Every structure is written in structure tokens, then in C-alpha cells.
Amino acid sequence: MIRAVAFDVGETLISDDRGWGAWADWLGVRRHTLSALVGAVVAQGRDNADALRLVRPGIDVEAERAKMERAGCGERLEESDLYPDVRPALTALRDAGLRVVVAGNQTTRAGELLRALNLPADAIATSGEWGVAKPAEAFFARTVELAGSPASEVLYVGDHPQNDVLPARAVGLRAAHLRRGPLGHLWAGSQDARAADVRVTSLTELVNVVGNL
Structure with missing residues (x-):
């Protein structure tokens, strides 16, 4: 039972539209571009955060997230x-x-x-x-x-x-x-x-x- x-x-x-859209805007790429990259890495069995690393190689995702928060562009629901x-x-x-x-x-x-x-x-x-x-x-x-x-x-x-x-x-x-x-x-x-x-x-x-x- x-x-x-x-x-x-x-x-x-x-x-997840809002979250990925915020990342695309922050990184300066088209939302469709990041969305497509997320789909690509997922289809390859990779972590979806790898899409961010494709846009900006070497990115520290958590550090960048903290920057977004400080700039008023952080998470919203x-x-x-x-x-x-x-x-x-x-x-x-x-x-x-x-x-x-x-x-x-x-x-x-x-x-x-x-x-x-x-x-x-x-x-x-x-x-x-x-x-x-x-x-x-x-x-x-x-x-x-x-x-x-x-x-x-x-x-x-x-x-x-x-x-x-x-x-x-x-x-x-x-x-x-x-x-x-x-x-x-x-x-x-x-x-x-x-x-x-x-x-x-x-x-x-x-x-x-x-x-x-």
C-alpha cells in the first residue's frame, strides 16, 4: 500500500523555462541556442549543466549563480x-x-x-x-x-x-x-x-x- x-x-x-532563460540572458546567448544545447547534452547522457560549459568553457556554475543572485538576476519561482x-x-x-x-x-x-x-x-x-x-x-x-x-x-x-x-x-x-x-x-x-x-x-x-x- x-x-x-x-x-x-x-x-x-x-x-524549467524561466531558469534556463535566465541563464541564456546572463551568458549573452539566444534562449533557443541554450535550450538546444541542453537537449544535446541530455541526449548524450551528460549533466545538463554541461550546456553552460559549452557556452562558456571553464565556467564555475555555482560561482556564476552567486553572481547572478548578487546582480538581482537570481532564481525566481x-x-x-x-x-x-x-x-x-x-x-x-x-x-x-x-x-x-x-x-x-x-x-x-x-x-x-x-x-x-x-x-x-x-x-x-x-x-x-x-x-x-x-x-x-x-x-x-x-x-x-x-x-x-x-x-x-x-x-x-x-x-x-x-x-x-x-x-x-x-x-x-x-x-x-x-x-x-x-x-x-x-x-x-x-x-x-x-x-x-x-x-x-x-x-x-x-x-x-x-x-x-
Whole structure:
């Protein structure tokens, strides 16, 4: 029985358009150029931050992020960044008696911004706050703690098979692959995506499938 549902953040709850657009503007390249580079490195199985390194070789991503913050061009999250199904789905899951948590590979600042949105979630945490990121086993161990249920009773929902589905399954969680965003669509037909307990195209589908797991 599933007692808790944990959600990835980027391209699961929020669109990454604003974030990548801010990077493109900061680095002085066309948004389409950076977007295409992100797609290229992802298709090659590389870290999406490698797209920034292609634009500016030798860039220190974290140092540059700090410069953006100081210049007033740092991270922002607004209601419009949420996918339309987020609030209805999370609310429905909580109404069904499930604990809803959010845990993704984001910065400490992103954690603050997510909490400021007052999502219908019982707890929110990020890799920046924990000091450990996906796909590390320790990240999912922390997610289980946040969920407050045994791993086998927690469903982790994300768009990236290699960062979400496989490592979640490896430590005993159940997993849902969401066909959303570049990664979700690119890997939807892969063997890794098929390793998920369920595959969905909308978060609202979870309300109906969780009871069958």
C-alpha cells in the first residue's frame, strides 16, 4: 500500500523555462541556442549543466549563480511556473489520506521559493539543503525520512528515468515515470522508463493509480 507520494521538482512540478532563460540572458546567448544545447547534452547522457560549459568553457556554475543572485538576476519561482495539474493533483492525493512531499535536485534558494508558493504538500526539501543529490542513495534515504513511511510505501514521481526511476527503485521505493518536459519525452520509451511501477502523462492520473500499487 502506498502511504506517501514524493515529487521531483524540475519538469515534474515546475517548468524549467524561466531558469534556463535566465541563464541564456546572463551568458549573452539566444534562449533557443541554450535550450538546444541542453537537449544535446541530455541526449548524450551528460549533466545538463554541461550546456553552460559549452557556452562558456571553464565556467564555475555555482560561482556564476552567486553572481547572478548578487546582480538581482537570481532564481525566481512564481505561480505561473507550476504546471496546471500540480495543485489539483497534490490536493487530491492529500484528500485521499496520503502524505505528499517534494524532494528534488534544487538549490537551497529554490527550497525557500517552493515553500513560499504554499503548495498543498506536507514537506518540501532540496538537494542543496540536504547536501546530497540524486541519483545518490542517500538522497532517497532522506526522501523516505521526509515521507515518514517505509520505502516500499512511498511512490517517487519524476521525469528522469536515470535520476528518478532507477535509483528510487534501487533503494526500495516505488516509482512513477512522468512523460513531461524534454527528459520525460526523450526517455519515455526506454527500458529504464519501463522499469517504473507506473507511467503517466499527467499528475492527475496518479490519484487513480496509487490505489492499485
